[in-house]
Amino acid sequence: QVQLVESGGRSVQAGGSLRLSCAASGENYNKWCMGWFRQAPGEERAGIATISSGGDVTYYADSVKGRFTVSRDNANKALYLQMNSLKPEDTATYYCVADTGSRCDLRLSRLSTSGYSYWGQGTQVTVSS
Numbered sequence: 001q002v003q004l005v006e007s008g009g010r011s012v013q014a015g016g017s018l019r020l021s022c023a024a025s026g027e028n029y030n031k032w033c034m035g036w037f038r039q040a041p042g043e044e045r046a047g048i049a050t051i052s053s054g055g056d057v058t059y060y061a062d063s064v065k066g067r068f069t070v071s072r073d074n075a076n077k078a079l080y081l082q083m084n085s086l087k088p089e090d091t092a093t094y095y096c097v098a099d100t101g102s103r104c105d106l107r108l109s110r111l112s113t114s115g116y117s118y119w120g121q122g123t124q125v126t127v128s129s
Helices: 104-110
Strands: 003-007 011-013 018-025 033-039 046-051 058-060 068-073 078-083 092-099 123-128
Touching (some): 046 068, 058 068
Antiparallel strands (some): 033 092
Protein backbone atom coordinates (compact mmCIF):
# COMPACT_ATOMS: atom_id res chain seq x y z
CA GLN A 1 0.00 0.00 0.00
CA VAL A 2 1.30 3.42 -0.97
CA GLN A 3 1.40 6.10 1.68
CA LEU A 4 2.91 9.56 1.45
CA VAL A 5 3.56 11.81 4.42
CA GLU A 6 4.78 15.38 3.98
CA SER A 7 6.58 17.47 6.55
CA GLY A 8 8.48 20.72 6.79
CA GLY A 9 5.81 23.27 6.10
CA ARG A 10 5.69 26.35 8.31
CA SER A 11 5.44 30.14 8.25
CA VAL A 12 8.40 32.03 6.83
CA GLN A 13 9.15 35.56 5.71
CA ALA A 14 9.51 36.50 2.07
CA GLY A 15 12.99 35.80 0.77
CA GLY A 16 13.47 32.89 3.13
CA SER A 17 13.95 29.21 2.44
CA LEU A 18 12.21 25.98 3.37
CA ARG A 19 12.80 22.33 2.68
CA LEU A 20 9.81 20.05 2.41
CA SER A 21 10.17 16.33 2.85
CA CYS A 22 7.95 13.42 1.87
CA ALA A 23 8.30 9.97 3.36
CA ALA A 24 6.91 7.21 1.18
CA SER A 25 5.96 3.66 1.98
CA GLY A 26 5.23 0.84 -0.42
CA GLU A 27 7.11 -1.42 -2.74
CA ASN A 28 9.10 -0.36 -5.80
CA TYR A 29 9.53 3.29 -4.81
CA ASN A 30 12.47 3.50 -7.19
CA LYS A 31 10.07 2.86 -10.09
CA TRP A 32 7.63 5.64 -9.24
CA CYS A 33 7.58 9.10 -10.69
CA MET A 34 7.09 11.69 -7.99
CA GLY A 35 6.03 15.28 -7.79
CA TRP A 36 4.97 18.26 -5.74
CA PHE A 37 1.70 20.04 -6.25
CA ARG A 38 0.27 22.96 -4.36
CA GLN A 39 -3.10 24.52 -3.77
CA ALA A 40 -3.73 28.05 -2.63
CA PRO A 41 -7.10 29.09 -1.16
CA GLY A 42 -9.68 29.49 -3.88
CA GLU A 43 -7.43 28.03 -6.54
CA GLU A 44 -7.05 24.66 -8.20
CA ARG A 45 -4.21 22.31 -7.44
CA ALA A 46 -1.22 23.02 -9.62
CA GLY A 47 1.85 20.97 -10.40
CA ILE A 48 5.08 22.72 -9.53
CA ALA A 49 7.77 20.05 -9.82
CA THR A 50 8.09 16.49 -11.01
CA ILE A 51 10.97 14.03 -10.98
CA SER A 52 11.62 10.80 -12.81
CA SER A 53 11.95 7.44 -11.11
CA GLY A 54 15.73 7.61 -11.28
CA GLY A 55 15.90 11.24 -10.28
CA ASP A 56 17.74 12.32 -13.40
CA VAL A 57 14.89 14.20 -15.09
CA THR A 58 12.97 17.07 -13.51
CA TYR A 59 10.36 19.57 -14.61
CA TYR A 60 9.25 22.79 -12.98
CA ALA A 61 6.40 25.21 -13.33
CA ASP A 62 7.53 28.59 -14.61
CA SER A 63 6.44 30.19 -11.35
CA VAL A 64 9.07 28.29 -9.34
CA LYS A 65 11.80 27.65 -11.90
CA GLY A 66 15.17 28.76 -10.61
CA ARG A 67 13.95 28.99 -7.01
CA PHE A 68 12.74 25.46 -6.19
CA THR A 69 14.62 22.18 -6.54
CA VAL A 70 13.08 18.72 -6.36
CA SER A 71 15.19 15.71 -5.44
CA ARG A 72 14.73 12.18 -4.22
CA ASP A 73 16.51 9.51 -2.21
CA ASN A 74 15.42 6.13 -3.48
CA ALA A 75 17.34 4.21 -0.84
CA ASN A 76 15.32 5.90 1.87
CA LYS A 77 12.07 6.32 -0.07
CA ALA A 78 12.13 10.07 0.33
CA LEU A 79 11.26 13.08 -1.80
CA TYR A 80 12.36 16.65 -1.14
CA LEU A 81 11.52 20.15 -2.29
CA GLN A 82 14.06 22.86 -1.56
CA MET A 83 12.36 26.23 -1.79
CA ASN A 84 14.45 29.38 -1.91
CA SER A 85 13.61 33.05 -2.38
CA LEU A 86 10.09 32.43 -1.19
CA LYS A 87 7.38 34.88 -2.14
CA PRO A 88 3.95 35.55 -0.59
CA GLU A 89 2.37 33.98 -3.68
CA ASP A 90 4.03 30.69 -2.75
CA THR A 91 1.63 30.44 0.17
CA ALA A 92 -0.31 27.20 -0.27
CA THR A 93 -0.79 23.67 0.90
CA TYR A 94 1.91 21.51 -0.66
CA TYR A 95 1.25 17.92 -1.63
CA CYS A 96 3.61 15.08 -2.37
CA VAL A 97 2.29 12.86 -5.17
CA ALA A 98 3.23 9.54 -6.70
CA ASP A 99 2.61 8.09 -10.15
CA THR A 100 3.14 4.35 -9.90
CA GLY A 101 1.90 3.56 -13.38
CA SER A 102 4.00 2.14 -16.17
CA ARG A 103 6.02 4.54 -18.30
CA CYS A 104 5.28 7.35 -15.86
CA ASP A 105 8.32 9.23 -17.16
CA LEU A 106 6.31 10.03 -20.28
CA ARG A 107 3.85 12.06 -18.19
CA LEU A 108 6.37 14.06 -16.19
CA SER A 109 6.45 17.19 -18.31
CA ARG A 110 2.70 17.74 -18.13
CA LEU A 111 2.78 18.81 -14.48
CA SER A 112 -0.78 17.57 -14.48
CA THR A 113 -2.72 15.74 -11.80
CA SER A 114 -3.41 13.03 -14.37
CA GLY A 115 -1.58 9.85 -13.47
CA TYR A 116 -0.81 10.78 -9.88
CA SER A 117 -2.95 8.28 -8.06
CA TYR A 118 -1.45 8.80 -4.63
CA TRP A 119 -1.42 12.00 -2.63
CA GLY A 120 -0.17 12.92 0.80
CA GLN A 121 -2.26 14.86 3.28
CA GLY A 122 -0.46 18.12 2.53
CA THR A 123 1.72 20.50 4.48
CA GLN A 124 1.02 24.21 4.85
CA VAL A 125 3.52 26.82 3.74
CA THR A 126 2.80 30.45 4.58
CA VAL A 127 5.03 33.23 3.30
CA SER A 128 4.57 36.66 4.79
CA SER A 129 5.74 39.90 3.26
